[in-house]
Amino acid sequence: MKRRTFGQYCGLARAMELVGERWAMLIIRDLTVRPQRYTDLLDGLPGIPTNVLSTRLKELEEAGIVERRIAAAPQRGVLYALTAAGRDLEPAVSALGRWGVTQLGDLRPGEIVTPSAVVMALRASFNPAAAAGLTASWEIHANDIVVHAAVTDGRLAPGVGPAPDHPDLVITLETDDPPAYPALMQAATCGLVALDGPRELLDTFIQVFTRPKAEAAVIPGAPAA
Structure with missing residues (x-):
């Protein structure tokens, strides 16, 4: 070809x-x-x-x-x-996804959110410094999408579908908004989610899956401004 x-x-x-x-x-x-x-x-x-x-x-x-x-x-x-x-290619894909999140704006007519896109956003937004030494797992339900994220000793393993093992916290989005990652994080921050598990793990989730603003739009290896 x-x-x-x-x-x-x-x-x-x-x-x-x-x-x-x-x-x-x-x-x-x-x-x-x-x-x-x-x-x-x-x-x-x-x-x-x-x-x-x-x-x-x-x-x-x-x-x-x-x-x-x-x-x-x-x-x-x-x-x-x-x-x-x-x-x-995974680090490059994550870096592009991380930069792309800063360019998303509002959901445009006809755009959809897929489970893989949510998992990609979890990877791109993962903050290794906040997760250092952490072991915890979350299962996220947003409309008809179910994904999970497990952190073991600071290492992330996200995926589509329910968590393989019983998650430490189940987070369910309680709004009818499309389950885009920014909307999910905003709902989590504003408490517009139902929880099954320790409330403090929601705060941990927000910290672990929010990159520092200084890093949010930076692709690793790019020259500093």
Whole structure:
């Protein structure tokens, strides 16, 4: 498959050649959450044409960023997963997501919020300094979306769906607003959430998943202003 090039011997140019096509980074975003079937990706990326998803997956496989795996029993079928090179993209994806949150503004007509987008926002907003030495887990319910975030000795492991183990705190959004991450954090800060577990863990959640303002719009490695 012939790939468009920029004709420049530059790391950024090469990266854009490999992952800069439309939808490619969102496919990678969803695969950072977990390996997924083709139908899972299709469900998680409303609006992507089936031929575009097939083409992007093929391109990412050819680039060594995505690989196919056979689902372990009792499941069957093929899963798409990130390779080691694909997982190396996670810090860049998180950094772009962190910068993008500062550019979101209000939810635009027709925009939706997916579970993977919420998980990506949890990763992008995670404050390692606030989580140092912490072990705690949360399960978040927002309309029909359920995600979880576990921190073990300061290390974050978020995911889609209920927490694998019993969470320390269940947070349920009590408004009808779309479950966008800024709305979730605002509701948590204003107390517009129902809690099942210790109230103090809501304060911890807010601290751990709010990056310092000085860092919020900074991509690691970028030159200082």
